[in-house]
Amino acid sequence: MAARTHLARIERAIPSCTRCPELRAYCAEVARAKRKAFESWEYWGRPVPGIGDAAASIWIVGLAPAAHGANRTGRVFTGDRSGDFLYAALHRAGLANQPTSVSRDDGLALSGVYVSAALRCAPPANKPKPHELGNCSTYLDEEEHALRGWRVILALGSIAWGSALAMLERRGVAGFRPKPKFGHGARVALDEGRSLIGCYHVSQQNTFTGVLTPAMIDEVLAQAKRFARG
Numbered sequence: 604m605a606a607r608t609h610l611a612r613i614e615r616a617i618p619s620c621t622r623c624p625e626l627r628a629y630c631a632e633v634a635r636a637k638r639k640a641f642e643s644w645e646y647w648g649r650p651v652p653g654i655g656d657a658a659a660s661i662w663i664v665g666l667a668p669a670a671h672g673a674n675r676t677g678r679v680f681t682g683d684r685s686g687d688f689l690y691a692a693l694h695r696a697g698l699a700n701q702p703t704s705v706s707r708d709d710g711l712a713l714s715g716v717y718v719s720a721a722l723r724c725a726p727p728a729n730k731p732k733p734h735e736l737g738n739c740s741t742y743l744d745e746e747e748h749a750l751r752g753w754r755v756i757l758a759l760g761s762i763a764w765g766s767a768l769a770m771l772e773r774r775g776v777a778g779f780r781p782k783p784k785f786g787h788g789a790r791v792a793l794d795e796g797r798s799l800i801g802c803y804h805v806s807q808q809n810t811f812t813g814v815l816t817p818a819m820i821d822e823v824l825a826q827a828k829r830f831a832r833g
């Protein structure tokens with residue numbers, strides 16, 4: 604099956620997933636109640652699939668949709684400050700056609716990069732439970748299978764890092780004893796010249812406090828592009 608067809612099948616399946624009833628109920632309730640600033644919106648309120656280039660060499664794995672961000676817009680990292688920061692960086696890196704990401708029909712196109720997350724439903728307080736990450740891990744596995752040309756996985760934050768390590772082990776790409784520690788700019792060399800690279804998460808807690816600056820993510824993206832070229 605062609606990579607685009609395979610990914611499209613995964614992207615179509617994810618919004619109907621019901622493996623975590625508590626999370627589905629939480630997302631639906633957020634969508635019903637809404638935030639005042641978005642009361643004119645028809646919230647998505649369901650699991651959020653990944654987006655991007657089926658021929659991507661760089662695969663960015665985030666944490667989870669935000670309650671009033673991707674859970675509202677239905678597109679990963681779209682409609683919140685995290686997405687503003689991430690897509691502006693992808694645009695500077697030449698991986699996105701525009702620096703903003705506000706809705707599913709805003710014309711955003713990614714080139715050479717795919718973006719998804721460890722968890723596809725917005726969790727309360729942005730804190731996924733281990734069994735929820737376990738339930739959702741099959742989608743990372745399926746994406747790994749579909750994204751045949753990936754060279755670099757860029758994990759945003761320690762939870763995405765842990766999920767990526769576990770996925771790589773399940774997929775037989777690598778084994779880790781002991782598990783490599785997450786760090787900003789940390790790199791794990793995988794077989795066939797591939798890499799797992801860490802980056803602080805693009806959440807407001809990091810970007811509003813200077814823990815993660817535009818220059819820092821630009822540097823990590825440049826590192827990812829270098830290793831993706833081989």
Ligand code: SF4
Pocket residue numbers: 617620621622623624626627650651722723724735738739740
């Ligand atoms: S978190 Fe993942 S596994 Fe759980 S319901 Fe949402 S999409 Fe399904």
